[in-house]
Amino acid sequence: MIAVRMFLIMTVITGILYPLLITGVVQLTFPEKANGSLVIVNNKTVGSRLIGQSFDTAIYFSSRPSAVSYNPLPSGGSNYGLTNVTLKKLVEERKQKFLTFNQIASKTVIPSEMLFASASGLDPHISPEAAFLQVDRVAKSRHFSFNQKQKLRQLIVKLSESPQYLCLGEERVNVLLLNLETDTIK
Amino acid sequence: MTINDLIQVFLFFFLLIGITPVLGNFMERVFTGKKHFLQPVLGWLEKLIYSFTGVSQKDESNWKSYTWGLVVFNFIGFSFVFLLQIIQQWLPFNPARFPGVSWHSAFNTAVSFMTNTNWQGYAGETTLSYLVQMTGLTVQNFVSAATGIAVLLALTRGISRKTTDKLGNFWVDLTRSTIYILLPLSILLAVVLVGQGVIQNFKPYETIHTLQGSEQIIPMGPAASQIAIKQLGTNGGGFFNANSAHPFENPTPFSNFLEMLAILLIPAALTFTFGKMAGSVRHGWTLFTAMFILLIAGLGIALYGEYSGSTVVGHIPHMEGKETRFGITNSVLWATATTAASNGSVNAMHESLSPLAGMVAMINIMLGETIFGGVGTGLYGMVIYVIITVFIAGLMVGRTPEYLGKKIQAFEVQMALIALLSPCLVILLFTAFASVSHAGLSGLNNAGPHGFSEMLYAFASAAGNNGSAFAGLNANTLFYNLTLGIGMLIGRFGVIVPVLAIAGSMAEKKITPFSSGTFRTDNSLFIILLIGVILIIGGLDFFPALSLGPVIEHLLMNSGITF
Structure with a gap:
């Protein structure tokens, strides 16, 4: 047939x-x-450049909130609508936590991606602004000197990816790569 | 919005319009059997398929046997995908050792991929083996798209031929669409996507130790080959649960741009192909323009909704369910394109879009997936609206309506109405049923009007064969797997069969010569009338339902009310 x-x-x-x-x-x-764009350090695979990781200790730059806690099995978002009361509460909590954790003035405008969970739950990026807001805290917890802190700032500038081919997408920093480089600052 | 956002949107549409005549012209050569540049490269494969299957290129069939071939072929595909999922635990290429899928989920997924819906009740990376994804789903990605093109070709021949009952050969249409259009474009796109970081391998899942010392299991698999065709064939079923929001499925803004372009590429180009085959390129561009106007209007409303933000969460604009690398504009542009075309892949979670942007997505689907629409399906859906439009115009001036030289009579109008109303029936009745039943309500992830929108969106997506979702809805239940599966079948074949019947009936008619009294279908007056008919007949049915969902949610949100 x-x-x-x-x-x-x-x-x-x-x-x-x-x-x-x-x-x-x-x-x-x-x-x-x-x-899978795996990142290998000292013969050990520490992750994929494309898959975000959870960072909650003070010595590392934090990633975005994730609905799946950066567990890729399976990926996904929160699927909260904008009138969802849980979302409203979560955003308020994240805002307070970001301010106190990073010890910044309460009037500071926090970049949107640090308050809202990503679509995949695995977003590897944050905006450079969000990274700069965390510099003081990371430097302090690592007991960095003024010079080392300057290096940290330069690192964010160096790792910031501008829109691709001049115009596509948004400016961003890969959090895993940033933290890996941060570990190498002497 | 920044200048950069505008440049991206402009560039996107500029390329889309530019590629339409080039690809459209090429497809016309392929489908009419003329010489084209891929014949020397892939001609042997076409011949091989004919000799293996015993298809004779010269044999043409009438509308009934064309439909029969199509239905039987689709049924075999359905059965195969269904069985494959049930018995996957005993088959190879299952490195994560997934067990067999439940029968109702397997039914839903098999229907979903056969009907070009690609609704995902399951999460790919935790449910399906590489074997099922490849030999089950990827195959349906190709042939369901090719089936859509075949139906469009039959309809086109019905319009352009006279006094015959022959509509062409389904097997030849299927083969040519797959071999010369879908396969070469997919190969190109897949390789470029891997260059951007999309994965393509057969390795087992990789367990790694993160910088902070915890464990993370990274899924692997042959993703790129499936993603390329899921974008090009307006399928939309992702390799991973998060679909094209997943960094392995859509790693960079450039991959995003290409995948987004791939959504609309073939449906847009088919307007040109159709115009050329039906004898009026101008009419093809007329349809393109009507679709384009509706697309831009939807995009404008969605962008407005998204950039005005939400007073409830106090942050303007918000990034819930969006990826940093894409930002707001690319997420909204994708959401509009994927629902206008019946693609259904997502790069942001539609559920977390602002109520207005979510409503645009729903309206795009409810208008019958005709704003470019699915590969083939969008355009034959649009022709249904055209038939209604010339019928109404004929009533107004008191002449027998004609379309491209063919008289439109009672039979065509009846069939057109069946094709229009079958999906409407599914959306409204099934949503009503779900919203008063325990099984329907227990799947909700949000309360208030947004919860209603979850159900409305789900059945619209099924009936429109779109496949995107307000994904908070827990649809992997017996109730939703069955109702949505049935909805998809009605939405697919409740349109295909009447369309082929129209094709058969029109092929038998004589061609009436063009005269000064003929109602023109290739000018701006016609575009206005057509858009009017689409919005009134296609859209107004859903106004009450939309009022209960996104409309009221938008108003309540602006008064700061939460649920």
């Missing part, structure tokens, strides 16, 4: 040969990216 044969050959072409072809090509051309 034509329908069965057609289904079989389509399955072989689009379901087996096509994914294998793509896998073959990209494993040769972009092996590091095809395998």
Whole structure:
């Protein structure tokens, strides 16, 4: 019967040969990216550049709030609507926590992404502004000298990615990479 | 909004309009069997498929056997995906050792991917093996899109041919759409996406120790090959639960731009293909313009809603359910495009959009997925509206309505109304049913009007074969898996069968020569009439339901009320 044969050959072409072809090509051309952009430090895999991690100790820059606590199985957002009372409470709590944790003036405008959970729950980025607001706290908890603190600021500038190809997307800093580099400041 | 936001939006539409005639022209050559540049490269594959299946290119069928072939082929696909999920624990390429899926979830997912809806009641990274994702879902991504194109081609032939009952060969249409259009574009897109960081491998999940010393399990898999076709074929079913918000599925703003363009690429170009095949390129552009106006209008309202923010959470604008790398504008542009086209992939959580932006998403779906719409499906849906429009215009001037030289008579109008009303029926009746039943209400994640919107969105998404969701709704239950599955079937075949019937009936008619009394379907007056008909007939049905959901939520939110 034509329908069965057609289904079989389509399955072989689009379901087996096509994914294998793509896998073959990209494993040769972009092996590091095809395998998850893993970050390896001292022969140990410490994460993926693309998958955010939870940072709650004072010596590290914090990531965004996450509805799945940065556990990728499975990914997802909070799915709270804007009239949800829980969301309102959470945002208020996060605001207070960010202010006290980083010891900043209560009038400071906190970048939106630090108060709201991401869509994937795995957002690896924050805005450079959000990183700068955390510099004092990170430096203090690491007992950094003035010079080291300056290096920390320069690090944020260095790691900030501008919009891609001049105009696409937003300015951002990868929190995992920032924290890895922070560990190397002497 | 910044200048940069505007530049991105402008660039997006500039490219979309620019590519439309190029790709549209190429597709016309493919579908009419003319010579084209991919024939020397892939012609052997087309021939191989015909010789393996025993299809003869010359054999053409009438509308009934065309429909029959389509339905049987789809049913085989459904059965295969259904079985594959049930028995995945005994099959290879299941490194995470997932157990078999429950029968109702398997039913829902199989229907979902066969009907080009790609609603996800499951979370990919914690439910399905690589084998199911590849040989089950990826295949349906291709062939369900090709099925949509095939129906459009049959309708186009019905309009352009005269006094015949032959509408073409379903198998040839299916093969050509897959081999020459979907496959080459997917290969290109998949490789570029991996270059941006999308994963593509067969490795087991990677357990790592984070900087702070806790454990994190990072999922792996052949994602890029599926993501490319899920964007191009207006499918939308992600490899991961968070869909294209997941950094492995959409890692950079550039990957985001390409995936977003891929959503509208083929549906937009098909307007040109249709115009050319039906004998009036100008009419093709007319349809494109009507769609474009509706798209921009929706985008404007959604951006306004999002940038005016929410007084409740006191932060303007808000980033709940959005990714830092994309920001607000790219999230809203995607949300508008993915619901206008019946794609349904997301790069931000629609549930957490402002009520106005969420409403635009719903309206886009409720208008029958005709604002560019699904691959093929969008355009044949639009032709249904065109038939209604010329019928109404004919009534107004007292002439027998004609469309591209074909008389529109009682049968065509009846079929057009069935195609229009079947999805409406699903959306309104099923939502009503869910909102008074315990099984329906127990799945809600939000209270108040937003909870109602969750159900309304779910059934709209199913009936419109969109697949996006207000994802807080816990839809992986017996009740929702079955009702949404049935909704998807009605929304798909309740439109395809009447459309093919119209194609069959129109093919048998003579072509009436164009005269000074013919109502023109290629000028701005027609665009205005068509948009009017779409909004009144397609949109007004849903006004009461929308009032109970997003409209009232918007008003209450601005008075600071929470639930």
